[in-house]
Amino acid sequence: MNVTEQDQLSYIAAQAADSRINVEIETEGMTLNIGPQHPATHGTLRIVVKLDGEQVIAAEPIAGYMHRGYEKLTEVRTYPQVTTLINRIDWLGSFANEVPFILAAEQLMEVEAPPRARWIRTILFELSRISNLTLFLGDMGIQLGAMTPVFYAFRDREHVLNQIESVTGGRFHPNFDRIGGIKDDLPAGWIDGTRSAMTRIAEFCDQMEALLLNNEIFESRTRGIGVIPADIALSYGMSGANLRASGVDWDLRRDGGDGLAYKELDWKVWTHPDGDSFARFWVRLQEVREGVKIVEQLLDGIPSGPVMAKVPRIIKVPPGEAWVETENPLGAMGYYVVSKGELVPFRVKIRSASFNNVSIASWVLRGVYVPDIITILASLYFILGDIDR
């Protein structure tokens, strides 16, 4: 018997129509609880999804299992003490958390960090991004069943963390940024060590490209999955690579304030028009490469001079309000600091990137298939501390 293509298509259509009828009869979906402790959630994000067969009808992320109340706690900490707390918001890129807060306090105090401090801040800021996104690149692989990338990621991230540690004394929580500058100068031989770490990261990016980007399975699991159009992304306040993967050319390193030294360097903001999981991975990969370029330029041109401006020992910030945001590894992070001229801030609103990036989950997960939930969440890339604060 001859089966034409037409026959096949009509058979498929009939099957689909059948299953649609079935859907209408069995209106009760199945509720599946992902988390709070699920490997794909990097901590304790719980997602309740309502399923119809393999397809998601509704998804609701439930946050708050790690809420630590930082906004309240900052109200009883002096300004220098606040950095210890906010280090723990995005724990994979800690130093980057401190910078916008310090810049906001400096804006209120009208203090400016000396050029050398500003430069070293930018280096550490960028190293935080590299160490953070390196782990993402490996982690994306493991969510799709590829074990190798994550081991490479941990191996090569260590070189960056070592450099951060040798300056600040802390691998994860440097607490190194100060109002008016940074705590210490760079140790001897640090610049060469960082150069070789950057060479390794550049190699790592090539490996990731070979392992994942050109992998057929990876492409078929991520291309066209979890598409977020630009207007939706903007309306939800997504930021960072997630926004740029939807084709919006918006990077606070280039478009934000002058607090860090990015505007004096030669680098490029990468965007991708597709808005799918693949685009988000691709943009982050390019961002790590761009980060390597940025750090190398910064290492070439560190100005000499002091690393600390003259500030009073007891820091009282004059009354006023300041909003400073920077392009952190996970996206735009900002602090709205309200001061009443006391030792402690009156109110600190912490705007963290993952909070907005994850609030889109119930929109983007609607209609996808169960295995894609994991890839989409992994590609949105959030850190629990950055959602719950």
Place this chain on the structure above:
Amino acid sequence: MSSTAEATEETSGDQEEVATDERREALVERIRTELGDALIDHHILADTDLWIRVDRERWVDTGLFLRDGLGCAYFNFLSVIDWMPSPFGREMEAEVDADPEADTKEPEAMQQGVAGGDSRFQLFARVNNVIDHMGITIKTDLDDDTPSIDTWIPAYDGANWHEREAFEMYGVDFIGHPNLINLYLPTGFEGNPLRKDFPLLARRMKPWPGIVDVEQMPGDDEEDETEAST
């Protein structure tokens, strides 16, 4: 406090290029044309930032106009400030919080921040124009006893979670919100933790950590402080 902010504006306004200021002035004018009297106040920090304060009756209209009229499609955040001075005292000499009931001191007067205000709770949100690279902070005053306002979700989808957070932390009722339940706090949690009159229990049991750090060091005089502030 507003005098300090104005002084900042004047001094920096002299040296900065005027073009940026004109951009922000023009923006305020466009908002004024659209909203009329609903634009109560505004504040420009030259070359840096813009604040506006609007009538709460026109809160959603403001959002829609910012999004469609001014191209501020990027929703940044939404939150609340409680301007009431903390009844527990935050003096650096105090080992622990003062007991507000035993305290006979007159409570401090409430003092709102930039762009003014006339209520205890102030809602503030920030939106950006990602093409012009402009950001605006929008404030509005809420009722002191029963703070409530229309939801901003028609203008910005991302307001959903931010409003849930403001609801649990400050007890602000967002009229028309589809899912106004606690975001972080367990269901049935009593009180609104970020209100200034909500006691921080850790502060009752342990001395304030700040007191350890602020002791005077030898050679640490007042001149040090004055000199450094320049």
